Amino acid sequence: MFESSPAFNSNQRGENVDGDWRVPNAAAHYDKAEYLLELAYSFLNELDLTYDPSTGDATIITMEEQEARTRKALDLINHSLRLDPANASGWTYLAQAQGRSSDINAMRDSLERSWEFAPYNLQLAPLRLQLVMQIYHANLHRPEQVAALSDQEIASAHRDGLVLRAQLPRHLERLMPEGDPVRDLLGDLRNAHPES
Numbered sequence: 001m002f003e004s005s006p007a008f009n010s011n012q013r014g015e016n017v018d019g020d021w022r023v024p025n026a027a028a029h030y031d032k033a034e035y036l037l038e039l040a041y042s043f044l045n046e047l048d049l050t051y052d053p054s055t056g057d058a059t060i061i062t063m064e065e066q067e068a069r070t071r072k073a074l075d076l077i078n079h080s081l082r083l084d085p086a087n088a089s090g091w092t093y094l095a096q097a098q099g100r101s102s103d104i105n106a107m108r109d110s111l112e113r114s115w116e117f118a119p120y121n122l123q124l125a126p127l128r129l130q131l132v133m134q135i136y137h138a139n140l141h142r143p144e145q146v147a148a149l150s151d152q153e154i155a156s157a158h159r160d161g162l163v164l165r166a167q168l169p170r171h172l173e174r175l176m177p178e179g180d181p182v183r184d185l186l187g188d189l190r191n192a193h194p195e196s
Contacts, residue, residue, distance in 0.1 A: 033084035037093060040076035043069040044096055070100045088118030095131050104138050104146050107131065108153070115156040122167050125160035126175055129182075132157040136182045149185065158186045165189045 046069070061069075077094045081087065095110035111131055118124060132153060138146040149157075161183070164172040176183040183189070 033080045033087065033090070036076045036080035036083070037087065037090050040073040040080065040093055040097070043073035043076070044093060044100070067101075070097055073097045074101070086117050088114045088121060088124060091117065092124045092127055092131075096127060099131055099134050104135060108135060112152070112156075115159075119156065119159055120163050122163050125163045126171060128160050129157060129164070129175060132160075133176070133182045136185070154185055157182075158189070161186045161189045 074094070074097045077090055077097060081090045081094065084090065091110045091114035095107045095114065098104075098107040098110060111128060114124060114128060132149065135146065135153070136149055139148050161172060161176070164175070172189070
């Protein structure tokens with residue numbers, strides 16, 4: 001255990017987007033798969049800024065830097081999923097990274113795996129719904145390249161909507177207000193329970 005733990009073995013450590021080996025989730029320092037996922041998360045979700053260490057001035061990163069961050073995140077997530085292939089968060093973050101790379105078909109496959117492993121997950125529901133919205137809009141703008149949402153994708157997103165509605169209704173309203181075309185596809189979310 002100690003040999004594979006980033007907390008105890010410096011050879012198992014990587015760097016996050018800021019160049020530090022530590023990650024916010026302290027427990028991840030003891031689980032290599034989770035640790036890699038935390039590092040990847042930093043590359044996916046860090047603000048699109050860099051800071052000059054000598055002056056502290058912020059500058060917007062270039063498209064090349066953003067693409068490099070996405071590639072790094074993809075590498076880290078894929079490594080994490082090789083260690084823990086049933087990690088629903090890993091599949092969701094992989095879908096997010098694939099979406100950033102405009103690989104919509106791969107994104108859909110990863111999203112499906114996430115729903116398979118955690119169909120009623122409150123923490124993943126908002127991001128998964130955002131990814132469903134990305135698929136919808138990609139189809140809207142490029143119907144010859146991106147297929148419409150499948151019945152299974154709509155049913156899975158409906159479950160995510162129900163989970164948010166039951167637990168965080170205001171978050172659902174901010175993410176997907178009444179009248180949003182994707183929300184309309186999901187059907188009635190008002191008085192249903194996630195397990196129904």
